[in-house]
Amino acid sequence: MKLLFYNTKIYDRHTFDELLPRYPAIQIDYQDARFDESTAALARGYDAVCIFVNDDANARALEILNGCNVKLLLLRCAGFNQVDLQAAAKYGITVLRVPSYSPEAVAEHAMALALAANRHVHKAYVKVRENDFSLEGLRGRNFYQKTAGIIGTGKIGSAMARICRGFGMNVIAYDMYPNRDLDFVTYVTLDELLSQSDLISLHCPLLDSTRHMIDRETIQKMKDGVILVNTSRGGLVKTEDLIEGIRARKFFAVGLDVYEEESRNVYADRSNDIMENSVTARLLSFPNVIITSHQGFFTREALDAIGTTTMENAVAYMKGGKIDTEVHMKD
Ligand code: NAI
Numbered sequence: 262m263k264l265l266f267y268n269t270k271i272y273d274r275h276t277f278d279e280l281l282p283r284y285p286a287i288q289i290d291y292q293d294a295r296f297d298e299s300t301a302a303l304a305r306g307y308d309a310v311c312i313f314v315n316d317d318a319n320a321r322a323l324e325i326l327n328g329c330n331v332k333l334l335l336l337r338c339a340g341f342n343q344v345d346l347q348a349a350a351k352y353g354i355t356v357l358r359v360p361s362y363s364p365e366a367v368a369e370h371a372m373a374l375a376l377a378a379n380r381h382v383h384k385a386y387v388k389v390r391e392n393d394f395s396l397e398g399l400r401g402r403n404f405y406q407k408t409a410g411i412i413g414t415g416k417i418g419s420a421m422a423r424i425c426r427g428f429g430m431n432v433i434a435y436d437m438y439p440n441r442d443l444d445f446v447t448y449v450t451l452d453e454l455l456s457q458s459d460l461i462s463l464h465c466p467l468l469d470s471t472r473h474m475i476d477r478e479t480i481q482k483m484k485d486g487v488i489l490v491n492t493s494r495g496g497l498v499k500t501e502d503l504i505e506g507i508r509a510r511k512f513f514a515v516g517l518d519v520y521e522e523e524s525r526n527v528y529a530d531r532s533n534d535i536m537e538n539s540v541t542a543r544l545l546s547f548p549n550v551i552i553t554s555h556q557g558f559f560t561r562e563a564l565d566a567i568g569t570t571t572m573e574n575a576v577a578y579m580k581g582g583k584i585d586t587e588v589h590m591k592d
Contacts, residue, residue, distance in 0.1 A: 262579055264289045264335070265307040267296035268316050270528060273337070276568040284572050286579065301325035309333035309578070311571060314340055314555065315527040320348035327352035333578050336588070337571045338558070340494065342467045346590045356588040357574040361416050362566035367557035368420035371462050371492040372428075374516030378551045379404070379488055381514075398548065402459075402513065405429040410458025412451070412474075413465030413493070414440045421462050422446050433457060436465070455482040460490065467494035475499065480506040487511070492518040492557040500540050507547050514549045518557045527555045 266273065269291040277289055290307075294300045296316035302325055304310045310331055312318060318334060323345060326334070334349065336358040349356050377383055380401040388395070409425035411418045411434040419440055425432050426445050433447045435454045440446070449457070451474075461483065465471050475489070476499040483489075489512055491498055500521045506512060522540045525531075536542045544550050558567070570586065577584045 262287050262309065262575060263307045264309050264311055264575060265304050266291045266311045266337075267294060267300065268313050268528075269293065272564060276564045277572075280568050280572055284576065287572065287575055296322065298322040298325060302329065304331045305329040307331060309335055309575060311335040311337055312343070314338045314343060315524050316343055317524075318344040318349070320345045323348040323352055323354055326354060333357070333575075335571055335574055337567050340466065341588045342494065342496075344588070346588065350590050355578060355584075357578065357584060357586045358588050359567050359570040359574075360586055362558065362570065363560060363563035364416035364420040366560040366563040367417045367492050368424055368464075369560075370518060370553070370557040371417075371421050371464075371490050371516075372424045374492065374518060374551060374553065375404075375460055375462065375488055375490045375514075378490070378514035378516040378549065381548075383551045384548060404460065406431070407459035408433060408457050410434065410454040410461045411446070412436075412454065412461065412463050414443060414446065415464065417492070418462075418464030419443055421464060425460070425462075430460070451479075452482055455479055456484060458487060459484065460488045462490045463493045463497050465493060465497070467496045472496045473499040473502075475503065477502040477505065480511060483511065485511060486513040488514045488516070490516040491520070495519040495521040495523050500544070504540075504543060507544075507550065512549065514551070515544075515547075516551050516553075517544070518553045519555055520544065520552065523555060 264287060266289055274291055292303060296312040298319060298321040301322040304326055332354050334354050334356045339358060339360055341358055344356055381399045385399055407430055409430040409432050411422050414422060414434045414436045422432050422443055432445060433449050433454055435449060435451045439448045474497055480502060545552060574586055
């Protein structure tokens with residue numbers, strides 16, 4: 262089986278090259294280019310393509326894949342909102358993902374963002390490098406005995422809930438499907454969560470129903486001085502409304518690993534670009550906002566798990582039959 266990997270970085274190549282000797286029936290070629298309608302034709306002659314979160318498997322790109330007779334799309338990530346599933350179904354393209362690799366990797370990063378934003382670690386680091394040892398602007402708040410509100414208690418949200426409990430926080434959550442294993446968590450309505458939480462962390466998927474769930478209306482329901490962390494998907498938060506809320510001093514701090522405008526930025530070195538009309542730049546102009554570039558998943562353990570599941574997905578497809586990691590339109 263010949264696989265074409267799009268959008269690869271050196272760490273992807275290391276991970277998959279290490280795994281390849283275990284899979285003699287699989288051959289991989291790597292592309293730097295992102296997958297979209299302008300690059301899909303490169304897949305001619307391959308059996309499958311493998312893409313990542315910031316690729317764009319839109320209807321036209323999938324039509325081109327189909328024209329190249331490529332019937333397998335491997336996602337080396339959990340999220341699948343970058344794939345037009347209707348088009349995939351229309352062209353008979355099977356979509357396989359990595360449903361879980363290391364929920365703790367993302368949850369630990371969510372807490373890292375919460376802590377860094379709360380204690381202004383990003384500012385303190387720069388100040389000390391400039392021999393400015395003053396504490397002005399660095400005062401934070403204890404998390405101990407405060408309330409953490411987790412929106413979405415699936416794999417990552419559950420891991421975040423456990424971390425928050427470890428910090429001695431009171432943990433509340435909102436999810437349509439409460440996780441009964443989390444016996445230390447109190448499930449509440451979304452409105453209750455918004456009004457009671459000192460720290461709100463988003464861990465639900467991006468769906469039509471969750472797009473912009475954090476907007477002017479929900480922000481108004483939050484406690485003044487709340488800390489908001491988003492490591493899930495940028496589209497959960499309406500950025501313009503977030504900026505309005507930050508300007509209105511609603512938030513003590515905001516930590517974002519994902520944001521609406523990220524797809525051009527993610528994993529690119531744009532340090533020499535002039536960022537015109539950049540929402541990112543506007544967000545970064547606030548002293549209480551910290552942004553990372555979709556790196557929640559980025560640990561050694563997570564990459565190894567992503568690599569293994571992706572290769573096993575390819576093997577399962579070759580064998581035929583039902584595959585648990587398949588993404589269907591109803592998902
Ligand atoms: P999961 O499927 O295990 O859990 C998602 C939970 O959200 C489920 O319990 C579901 O019932 C709940 N949910 C769905 N709609 C909801 C709503 N409207 N309100 C409240 N809860 C709702 O997913 P998992 O593995 O925990 O991942 C969560 C998200 O994290 C993914 O969808 C993905 O967007 C993001 N992610 C981010 C990464 C990063 O590097 N920053 C890496 C991996 C995932």
